[in-house]
Amino acid sequence: MAKPTTVRIPDELLNEIDQFAQELELDRSAYLIQVLQKGFSVDKQERLLLKYVRGELSQMEVCRKLNWTPWEFLSRLKEKNLYLNVTLEDWQDSAQLVQ
Amino acid sequence: MSQMVADSSSLILLARCNLVERVCDLFEVIVPPAVTSEVASQRLVREYSDASLISDLISKGAIRTQSVARAGFPLSISLDQGEKEALLLAIELGKLQLATDDGKAIKAARFLGVPFAITPKIVVELHRLQRISFKMATESSEMLGRIGRYSPEIIGDALLSLVEQKNGKADNRKDT
Numbered sequence: 106m107a108k109p110t111t112v113r114i115p116d117e118l119l120n121e122i123d124q125f126a127q128e129l130e131l132d133r134s135a136y137l138i139q140v141l142q143k144g145f146s147v148d149k150q151e152r153l154l155l156k157y158v159r160g161e162l163s164q165m166e167v168c169r170k171l172n173w174t175p176w177e178f179l180s181r182l183k184e185k186n187l188y189l190n191v192t193l194e195d196w197q198d199s200a201q202l203v204q
Numbered sequence: 205m206s207q208m209v210a211d212s213s214s215l216i217l218l219a220r221c222n223l224v225e226r227v228c229d230l231f232e233v234i235v236p237p238a239v240t241s242e243v244a245s246q247r248l249v250r251e252y253s254d255a256s257l258i259s260d261l262i263s264k265g266a267i268r269t270q271s272v273a274r275a276g277f278p279l280s281i282s283l284d285q286g287e288k289e290a291l292l293l294a295i296e297l298g299k300l301q302l303a304t305d306d307g308k309a310i311k312a313a314r315f316l317g318v319p320f321a322i323t324p325k326i327v328v329e330l331h332r333l334q335r336i337s338f339k340m341a342t343e344s345s346e347m348l349g350r351i352g353r354y355s356p357e358i359i360g361d362a363l364l365s366l367v368e369q370k371n372g373k374a375d376n377r378k379d380t
Contacts, residue, residue, distance in 0.1 A: 163308040164213050165242060165284030175212045175242055176252045179220070179353050188355040190307030191322055196358045198314070199325035200301055202231075202333065203206055 207232040211290035212242040214303035217323040217352045219254035221344040228266040236289035281312040294318050324362040
């Protein structure tokens with residue numbers, strides 16, 4: 106169920122949104138909901154991936170929070186031009202294989 | 205045969221660089237049940253061919269699933285279930301080597317004194333142990349950079365190690 110909320114938006118931004126919604130004949134309220142959903146999704150990904158890169162979240166913790174499979178994780182990193190959070194020090198400390 | 209415990213990040217990268225079967229031939233690879241569900245659930249097997257490969261290896265016993273006795277044991281570093289179970293399993297089995305490609309899991313392993321191996325190192329080591337050719341090792345390393353999203357610094361170091369191993373062998377042959 107949708108709930109009402111109040112947000113203070115700068116005049117300039119609100120005017121721009123209103124003008125754009127009118128030009129495209131979009132319902133202002135429905136359009137704002139779409140923008141919020143899209144923006145939240147992108148921002149959530151960016152913030153969680155930043156925490157991953159910093160080593161504050163593990164790969165599977167990110168997958169769980171973003172509802173990704175571990176198999177798609179690598180392609181998502183590629184899309185964002187990010188690398189695994191394994192450091193050069195980890196590579197140097199990685200143990201030799203014992204047979 | 206030596207044993208190693210693997211988490212999801214490592215199994216996925218080994219599969220992506222075509223080495224998971226080779227590693228299973230050389231090591232008894234053990235995974236906790238949470239890792240099996242993370243990488244090879246029925247849905248994932250339908251969607252990803254490499255998940256299907258891992259599922260087959262589990263069915264054939266080439267990858268052994270083993271439960272953790274103390275799965276609820278608290279860790280000072282938070283991890284997801286599969287990463288945590290893999291780490292605890294490595295400890296329970298006498299601090300076995302943990303194959304992982306996750307920075308946070310590595311941090312936890314280091315803190316608990318568990319030896320860890322990242323996939324580029326596994327590739328270099330397989331070459332050192334003469335289990336894969338130089339060509340295969342370089343191709344796998346390059347795939348780890350391209351598909352596996354390993355940083356260029358680590359892949360550069362890995363390729364350098366492979367070249368040094370190759371030249372070292374060539375020098376040794378010259379000496380004899």
